[in-house]
Amino acid sequence: MTKPTALDSLEPVAGNGLLHRRLFLTGGAAVAGLTFMTARAAPPEVPAWMKTPGAPMRAYGERSAHEASVQRMVGSTPGAAGTGASRTPLEALEGIITPSALHFERHHNGVPDIDPDQHQVLIHGLVDRPLIFSMDALARYPLVSRIQFLECSGNSGGNNGAEAPQQTAGGIHGLISCSEWTGVPLAILLEEAGARPEGRWLLAEGADAAAMSRSVPMAKALDDAILALYQNGERLRPEQGYPVRLFLPGYEGNMSVKWLRRIKVTAEPTMTKDETSKYSDLQPNGRSLLFTFPMEVKSVITSPSGMQTMQGPGLYQISGLAWSGFGRIRRVDVSADGGKSWAQAALDGPVLPMCATRFRLPWRWDGTPSVLMSRAVDETGAVQPTRAALMAARGAQFRYHYNAIQSWNVSAAGEVSNVYA
Amino acid sequence: MRSSSALIVAIAGACALVANAQESPGLGVPATPEQIAGWDVSIGPDGEGLPPGSGTAAAGKAVYEAKCLACHGAEGAGQPNDRLVGGQGTLREAAPIRTIGSYWPYATTVFDYIRRAMPYVTPHSLTADETYAVTAYLLALNGIIGQAEVMDAASLPKVVMPNRDNFDSAYREPRRR
Secondary structure, three states, X not given: OOOOOHHHHHOOOEHHHEOOOOHHHHOHHHHHOOEOOOOOOOOOOOOHHHOOOOOOOOOOOOOOHHHOOOOOEEEEEOOEEEEEEEEOOHHHOOOOOOOHHHOOEEEOOOOOOOOHHHOEEEEEEOXXXXXXXXXXXXXXXXXXXXXXXXXXXXXXXXXXXXXXXXOOHHHHHOOEEEXXXXXXXXXXXXXXXXXOOOOOEEEEEEOOOOOOEEEEEHHHHHHOOEEEEEEOOEEOOHHHXXXXXXXXXXXXXXXXXXXXXXEEEEOOOOOOHHHHOOOOEEOOOOOEEEOOOEOOOEEEEEEOOOOOEOOOOEEXXXXXXXXXXXXXXXXXXXXXXXXXXXXXXXXXXXXXXXXXXXXXXXXXXXXXXXXXXXXXXXXOOOEOXXXXXXXXXXXXXXXXXXXXXXXXXXXXXXXXXXXXX | XXXXXXXXXXXXXXXXXXXXXXXXXXXXXXXXXXXXXXXXXXXXXXXXXXXXXXXXXHHXXXXXXXXXXXXXXXXXXXXXXXXXXXXXXXXXXXXXXXXXXXXXXXXXHHHHHHHHHOOOOOOOOOXXXXXXXXXXXXXXXXXXXXXXXXXXXXXXXXXXXOOHHHEEEOOOOOOOO
């Protein structure tokens, strides 16, 4: 008898070849011998790039030219190029941080070109001392940094339709991104201005051509809102609100008003167009819900995912993202048999509140048609619903806050497609 | 928003401004009333913030046809962008039509949004009279006010939108920690 090896853990833990989540951590050479079977022609012993000096340093880096095909998917409103969205190519990325250049966009009238020396933030309304803050002044305040996701409330809305859209993971779910955001706690500025107790809400307004505006509960503003100045270590990108944006962890994305120019403390919500006509949820009974702020627990497998083709039977690592606007992800389960059986995925740490969490699970695909699913649970115990349950509860016409389980069909040929299962 | 008002009253004062323990460097510069008046373009549902001026549907028709029709269609019929007129009674149907007339809860929001964001290619270009007039035109096309009714800071907040009582707030203020 030889002693047990990692090969022993290749016993499936759920149907259709799902393996234990710690396999890749313990498997070592045994796993290496089994992997991915992507044999390629060996490169020349001394490749061309070893026979000449490399490129010099440069003042601002660019990615490899070989990665140029990794792009946001841009979609605009007819006749209004600055209105619409661009989606993060989730299927091309790993880890939890979205490169700033690939962070999704949703604009309501384009990206303004703002001179920070001419931009200021006004705090007024139900305050004792209306105040104006320059960008230089804001940068001198105590800063905090947090890694948190931002998700458009319309994300994944394509899956509302009668036919499953045939798109990539990013094409369907790419209105979620995750960054390290650094900024000034809004509570400090509201205290300096002397916000009054009757000010239960505030209006946040942007300096774009849509003057995007949303009402925000004062409780949220005092709890964890920041005026973000930095994203992933550098000043905000113009399309993320340069020089300053509101950031409301876990809340639907458009409330994190970009290009912030004004905060008005009010007793009641202002009832702007983008919180009544849009971003409100019409229910089957004809009544509508306002102020559905946090984004619900959700996950999506990014590899393998829609429009990809698997390279034949063998061992794969299923990889995906999970997140919740209500706190931390507690667990993610994965199914390879259309939801008949589930295996617990490994979560890459640290698992942070209101932050994307990477999950992984080894899968030995035997080459038969399979349906992959992931199901996230957050720290409040909320479980990501099936599509059937979500559609039954919310009706066919709802637009926002779609968080149902995503199913990917894998054909015998290895082609991955979106399927309602 | 009656339920949310009641909730707010019930817990008013329960939640003092607690701050983050950080000290502020105190770099905010006092804003003058004139500065605030120039910046403050938002209109509350009670009409707070509505400027002087007035307009009627007849005056608004000319402004609409010159500056809005290309995107929103003749008489607000929509295409290429949002439809603004009609759809009353469709909100329980499989394909509800959400317009100003069928869906929007407050007439003040129409004024607020036109003033802050429209026309799309030249926002902040309409006068207060033009904005009241286009608002009146859209409300009249939806059958909510009469053709001759004058919209101004006094009359606009009194307009009752057909769908006004069909909204509920999903937000519940947290208990004090």
